[in-house]
Amino acid sequence: MGNESNKMRKLLLGILFLVVVLVLPLPTMARVDIGVNISLPLPIVFVAPPQLIVLPETNVYVVPDVEEEIFFYNGWWWRPWEGRWYRSQNFSSGWIYYREVPSFYRQIPLDWRNYYREHRWKGNQWDYQPIPHQQVQQSWRGWEKSRYWERHKTWGVHGLHPRMRSQQPPRNVHPQRPHPQLKAVHAPQSQYHRGGQKFQKAKPQHSQQQHGKHNNGKGGGKGQR
Secondary structure (H helix, E strand, C coil): CHHHHHHHHHHHHHHHHHHHHHHCCHHHHHHHHHHHHCCCCCCCCCCCCCEEEECCCCCCEECCCCCCCCEEECCEEEEEECCEEEEECCCCCCCEEECCCCHHHHHCCCCHHHHHHHCEECCEEECCCCEEHHHHHHHHHHHHHHCHHHHCCHHHECCCCCCCHHHCCCCCCCCCCCCCCCCCCCCCCCEEEECCEEEECCCCCCCHHHHHHHHHHCCCCCCCC
């Protein structure tokens, strides 16, 4: 009796597996496998909240005194780990897989740690300023908007001059996935866009018949009594 129950159980499990394989499309199963195989980085244990420094010629902040690379940019903490990128709202945990290499990373010299240890930035003396992480999180947006580190501090680098607007690096990061389509923002009535170009919208003109009516109102129409 027990053997028959085991056989029936195995048969039902086999049927259930076949149903799952036939019902679920292969792309869906592949996506599930990919999501499961992506491991998350281990949390970083800090004795105290870290201090950061701003890297010259950028708006990127970095935790310099840890072995891993931990960046803060655009309101997120960023971390490369085992060939992938992750971001979080917390400097030590909560890392989420990010599909792209963040665009800000292209601005970061590979040997920035040597610059940090030598207090030199591209041959110039670099008097960097440690900043509490809470102050960075509260003030980064205003600092970036006013170009605080560039205009007032020259990032602590001697002989480094503020750049022109056209020389500013892009502040965005590549999106993790395509954004949903945004609602259209209507342009002013005097202009509209088509094909990425701006065209001047023609002013409405009265037809000749309407013009004649206006003249009739003034008694100036020809052939009218």
